[in-house]
Amino acid sequence: MIAAVLSLTILGVFCGWLLGLAARYLRVETNPLNEELQQLLPGVNCGQCGFPGCAGAAEALASGKAPVTLCPPGGQPLVQALAAKLGVTVDAASGPPLLAHINEATCIGCAHCSPRCPTDAIIGASKQIHGVIQDACIGCGLCVEVCPTECLQLRPATLTLKTWYWPKPALSFGG
């Protein structure tokens, strides 16, 4: 009995030491810029950018392999923030953001969508019609993929008197 305990303990200590050595000598150098970029990204790891999670995206950004517009959930503020960090210029204007919308007529209350939402924007219990809290939805589209009835769709956010503003005058000359 004692021999068994001892041998396992020694094995454990040895493995720990090996891991410690590995951490010291085989460490991957992370770029401080990577970390900063990752701080800016939403951290949802939704994969929409085509890179393995936000860390992968940050790496691609840092090495110039991806444009600052890569992250749909981040929206325009993220584009601006990334552009500022990386010192690149982008066009500011873009359409209204996309938000998830549930068609109440066809929702079957399967509750597949709500657990996937990174911001808990979908409300509704099993066998009940679900709804999206527009203020919380970031339009990442993760819920859309799993909805079996296609009642969940991304739509441009509806304008209200609070969010509408005059468009920039379109003039035919430069200046």
Add this chain to the structure above:
Amino acid sequence: MKLFDFWGGVHPAGHKHLSADQPIRIMPPPARLQIPLQQHTGLPALPVVKVGESVCKGQLLARGQGAVSASVHAPTSGTISAIGDFTAPHVSGLPLPTITLDSDGEDRWLDREPLPDPFALVPEQIAVHIAEAGIVGMGGANFPAALKLNKARQAKVHTLAVNGAECEPYMTCDDRLMRERAAGIVDGVRLMLYALQAPQAVIAIEDNKPDAIISMTAACHGDPQIRVVVVPSRYPAGSAKQLIQLLTGLETPAGGRGTDTGVLVHNVGTAYAVHRALRQAHPLISRIVTISGGAVAEPQNLEAPIGALVEDLLGFCGGVNGEIAKLLMGGPMMGQPLPSRQTPMVKGTNGVLALTAAEAQLTTPSPCIRCGRCVDACPMGLMPLEMSKRARHDDLDGALAFGLIDCISCGSCAYACPSHIPLVQYFEYARGALEAQERAEQKSKETRRLLEQRQARLARAEQAKVEAAAKRLAEKQRAKAAKAGVGVAA
């Protein structure tokens, strides 16, 4: 009284003769009124009536909610036929929550009990009555009047400036009100002074309204607290900050409020509404509105019920002649272009203009020649050409640095610009884009919080699972040990 001067300004053609000489005509309520629940700065009012309910004239339809809001009353008697969305009197044509009232044609008042003597009340109570009557700034500011009075009393304002300057071209509703109902305005001014606990009021009128000056001077004759002051006609003399500068020589600090100078500005129409609310228990359900412009058959001023459609107003003035090149709510300098005639007038509507092509002067912009006329015209001492250039290149911070926040959107710069550059639209765009940016930043902050919250929740669930598994394991082992123990014992 010694007058001071304000910087800049322009002299646009007045066009006031179109409507200035006809007396105010009272427009009976049309068959259907569309009464928006948000006719003021702040939160929309909450309906207190149901669809199908019949209401009396003056009855409360929706109550103001929260700190900044205003109540809405029935402009006539009839039945509530809908509570839903209806086109707002706004250039976007977007909807606002609206109560639809079908008139029964009787115009039957609610039982009213006017106060025996408002001056017997404490000042705060006057403000309460003003708030209950749903009164907002009627010069177009739309800010709840009672709130403005209360804040000014707390700020110990020393002068109430009553704005009868009416510097917008075409507009004559304040002029007619001062000519015809001077006594009511002066009574309203006295009530507001009492509510403010301020020692003096000056009524400012531009020198292009001699009849209004005569009737107002007569109405406040013998009152040591109230004086009429004649100001030169120059746009935008009727803008609060410029009026204060004219009267006191004080400039409102950048980003500050008018009351920082010790002066509170209220429109003559607001004073009249206060008089009616306290003396006749008459809530704000109608107002004087100028219907003018070359395309209107009979330009004039109407006392029209809130919620009447632009279509009805134009119809009551003999309809339109020929084609409307530009339909505006408000004056040509600061008015709101309307996409449709199917939109209601509201508490802050001072006029509806139907302009012909010749009046509207739809011009094509050309490049800036850096002539500096916009700089000379700006009453806020800004550099419109620099601000618009930055807005054009989406350099919003640059526009801010050139004083975007202080721009009062008066349109003097665009009026003066020989290249017809839509300067104000650039500023509105930049302001809107800045607000959108702020909202987006707020949202991404909120998103981060939600993400963290969710991650914490998932971690807790995971933790609970691990603990449950450990417990099960421990129990299993205990059971095993017990069995083994039994075995050993046996």
